[in-house]
Amino acid sequence: MTYDKFLQTAIEAARAAGQIMREQMHQTYRVQHKGPRDLLTEVDMMTEEAIVRILSARFPDHDILTEETEAPPRRSRYCWIIDPLDGTNNYAHGYPVFSTSIALTLDDESLVGVVYEPLRDWLFHARRGGGAYLNGEPLQVSAVGQLTEALITLDWSCDLQTRARVVAAIGRLADHVGTMRVAGSAALAPCYVAAGWCEGYFHLSLKPWDAAAAVLIAREAGATATTLEGRLWQLDDPDCLVSNGLLHEPLRGLIR
Ligand code: IPD
Ligand code: CA
Numbered sequence: 001m002t003y004d005k006f007l008q009t010a011i012e013a014a015r016a017a018g019q020i021m022r023e024q025m026h027q028t029y030r031v032q033h034k035g036p037r038d039l040l041t042e043v044d045m046m047t048e049e050a051i052v053r054i055l056s057a058r059f060p061d062h063d064i065l066t067e068e069t070e071a072p073p074r075r076s077r078y079c080w081i082i083d084p085l086d087g088t089n090n091y092a093h094g095y096p097v098f099s100t101s102i103a104l105t106l107d108d109e110s111l112v113g114v115v116y117e118p119l120r121d122w123l124f125h126a127r128r129g130g131g132a133y134l135n136g137e138p139l140q141v142s143a144v145g146q147l148t149e150a151l152i153t154l155d156w157s158c159d160l161q162t163r164a165r166v167v168a169a170i171g172r173l174a175d176h177v178g179t180m181r182v183a184g185s186a187a188l189a190p191c192y193v194a195a196g197w198c199e200g201y202f203h204l205s206l207k208p209w210d211a212a213a214a215v216l217i218a219r220e221a222g223a224t225a226t227t228l229e230g231r232l233w234q235l236d237d238p239d240c241l242v243s244n245g246l247l248h249e250p251l252r253g254l255i256r
């Protein structure tokens, strides 16, 4: 029952953020640089405010960790981890791939995760131990077991040294995998692994808000998610490989 309340509230908040993203997309909004190659738009702030307003009204005792606001000291075992607009670069260019991500964690383990892609009205969700769903339909990772048939997705980082490591990994993968795509939303790409639309996704500089919901969704659909060293991925690990499981070890060997 409580899980349902957590999930329903996360869905409500994600849909509210998605509505703002759709409405603002063709309006004029301010865009600033947080750092080199790292954008912040007014829409990031508007969506964050909307989500926090809903969650804090419903769960005033829970902590909230969100990308655009400095985290207050922890006081609860429960913490909502939010990326209000994941794919800001895409959004600011009008490139139509972005999402909002909301997870509830208990002692740093995700209990509930919601990733919403507003332009397609695709809502991915999972509850720990309860499976993963897209618009209410159950998800399952793909059964592809050959690297040559695999579609692999990945993402860049703002940092140039990390980019060079990604480029090196692409070079090693190129001879072996079917094809590769750069995703542009780290919260969305593991959901696509969950849906069986691609076999793997890797990122070398994740933040907890990028993947707190998405990795739960992927795992609940049968995916494997580890660091490049092979340890189960946890919230504060920057590097992550999410795969359909069958191709995990060969992919990990090529990427690291
Ligand atoms: C970014 C996106 C992007 C990934 C970056 C993230 P943001 O998040 O997920 O795909 O490559 O590492 O920072 O800044 O748009 O929320
Ligand atoms: Ca992000």
Ligand code: CA
Binding pocket: 044, 067, 083, 084, 085, 086, 087, 088
């Ligand atoms: Ca963001």
